Amino acid sequence: MxxxxxxxxxxxxxxxxxxxxxxxxxxxxxxxFSRADTLKGNLTPLRSCYDLNFYHLDVKFNIDKRFISGSNLFRFTATQDFTRLQFDLFANLNIDKIVYHNQVLPYTREFNAVFISFPELIKKDSKDEFTVFYSGYPNVALKAPRESGVVFAKDSLGYPLVATACESKGASIWWPNKDHLSDEPDSMLISVSVPKDLKEVSNGRLRKVTDLKNGYKRFDWFVGNSINNYNVAVNIGNYTHFSDSYTGEKGKLTLDYWVLPYNLSRAKVDFAKNVKPLLKAYEYWFGPYPFYEDGYKLVETPYPAMEHQSAISYGGYMRGGPKNELIGVPGGEKWDFVIxxxxxxxxxxxxxxxxxxxxxxxxxxxxxxxxxxxxxxxxxxxxxxxxxxxxxxxxxxxxxxxxxxxxxxxxxxxxxxxxxxxxxxxxxxxxxxxxxxxxxxxxxxxxxxxxxxxxxxxxxxxxxxxxxxxxxxxxxxxYKSLPVLELAVKNGKLNCRWIAEAEGFNMPIRVKISGGAYHFIYPSAKFAPIDLAGISAENIEVDTSNYYIGLIRPKI
Structure with a gap:
């Protein structure tokens, strides 16, 4: 980023x-903040006037030139009457044309915002669509996902390995869309054309692969659920694929893994170890996996990780370099942090x-x-x-x-x-x-x-x-500071109060007499005695293991 x-x-x-x-x-x-920040972050009437229903992103990657070209269809429902709207595309990418009902629409650009005017009133509750054709050299991310853009790399055998990452700056860094988190399309078709000796993996399920007869193949992926813009992903490489399944709360969930061939054996062991236990744990705590219709995927990428919906980007230790971080507790088994x-x-x-x-x-x-x-x-x-x-x-x-x-x-x-x-x-x-x-x-x-x-x-x-x-x-x-529990002896009794900025802060907290059981007390912003028989400055223990707080103790 x-x-x-x-x-x-x-x-x-x-x-x-x-x-x-x-x-x-x-x-x-x-x-x-700048005008550009406001155009990107603010949900103005020119953005709230339409509710996205569907995107069809169709993009070709010329990897040698680091050049992309294609189109995106916007299908929407009008939330009010309007004749003008805003979508987003970074200024370094060209708009070749915008087509509405076979007409080319006029547009203006300000920073990374694009404003289009329609020849007639778009009426509230009507459904309509337009298509943006674009091309150019997208931002290249050298340190993704800290930086946003497209990563152009090579695997250990010299094959191209290309991936997108755009959480912080937004998806409009590489494709035209309404780049605001508040509005997600209900579904999406992602079509990506790549050199014919490579494979491409995106979100959702692969519908078909088409030989374009010009040295390229097109991969069509359909996302059957709503998806936020920065989650839309392109992954291009010399991938090999293996699969599995998990029986979860909503039935059979497909598990698909796309990795580089020389990492296949390792991936089969590591993914099998990690994925099913975490799905079992998270379904227990959070409910059913939210995207059974689109499946679960891990896709090897040339950067560490990103939570791309149904196509999680996985760099991990498989990319070489520093050892991948693991999750564990002393004496316990280690688990893959990225996954x-x-x-x-x-x-x-x-x-x-x-x-x-x-x-x-x-x-x-x-x-x-x-x-x-x-x-x-x-x-x-x-x-x-x-x-x-x-x-x-x-x-x-x-x-x-x-x-x-x-x-x-x-x-x-x-x-x-x-x-x-x-x-x-x-x-x-x-x-x-x-x-x-x-x-x-x-x-x-x-x-x-x-x-x-x-x-x-x-x-x-x-x-x-x-x-x-x-x-x-x-x-x-x-607020950046922690709440502080202050203890003080007043009139021979141990008192306490909270020091905090939040209005009405009165968080219950657990205390105990050394060796005893915890009891809740209810401090406020004013000193008051702690209502626990026998408690003193010498024997009080505050539950600082479960509460992340500051603590001021009286001098003993």
């Missing part, structure tokens, strides 16, 4: 030790998608927290908690996790590990693991294949838990 948003040093995420990964991601947030983390995004990120990039924590906090739930399901709760705790060391607390809305801005990289700590804290407050599991599954059912806001997620968890958790979420996500 680009240096302006260097909050996500993804290469560090995947190729460094867990305790320090988040610190490496963090940096100062951008707080001033475990990116697969969690099929539920949080792909099934449930944030409406605005400023709420990307909905993807990454839950995705990171899922790693510990995977460990817990395999072993026990204590193992999952140990894994979570090990991730604290790298949290920087130097930026806001929720970024400004409507300007295509991401929040602090603390959204990964600190976000996971927040969710574990909420689980502890709820104090009912079956209720917590029902909330996680309920989120994926209530917002199945939908885009969501901060308020929707927080309100749902509060409502289902029976507690107002909004101040808790606000403190951890909208």
């Amino acid at each position: 680009d240096c302006k948003k260097a909050l996500y040093l993804w290469l560090v995420v995947f190729f460094t030790n867990l305790p320090v990964k988040t610190k490496a991601q963090s940096s100062a947030q951008k707080m001033t 475990v983390h990116e697969s969690a995004h099929e539920w949080f990120g792909n099934n449930i998608t944030a409406k605005d990039l400023g709420d990307l924590w909905i993807h990454e906090a839950f995705g990171s927290y899922a790693e510990s739930l995977f460990i817990e399901k395999l072993y026990n709760k204590n193992a999952g908690q140990k894994y979570l705790y090990a991730n604290r060391a790298g949290i920087a607390n130097d930026g806001l996790i929720v970024a400004p809305y409507h300007v295509n801005q991401m929040g602090s990289g603390d959204m990964y590990s600190k976000g996971a700590m927040l969710l574990n804290t909420v689980r502890t407050i709820i104090n009912d693991d079956e209720k917590w599991r029902s909330i996680l599954r309920g989120l994926n059912k209530e917002y199945y294949h939908q885009t969501v806001t901060y308020n929707q997620v927080v309100h749902y968890i509060s409502m289902k838990s029976g507690q107002n958790l909004e101040p808790v979420f606000d403190q951890y996500l909208r």
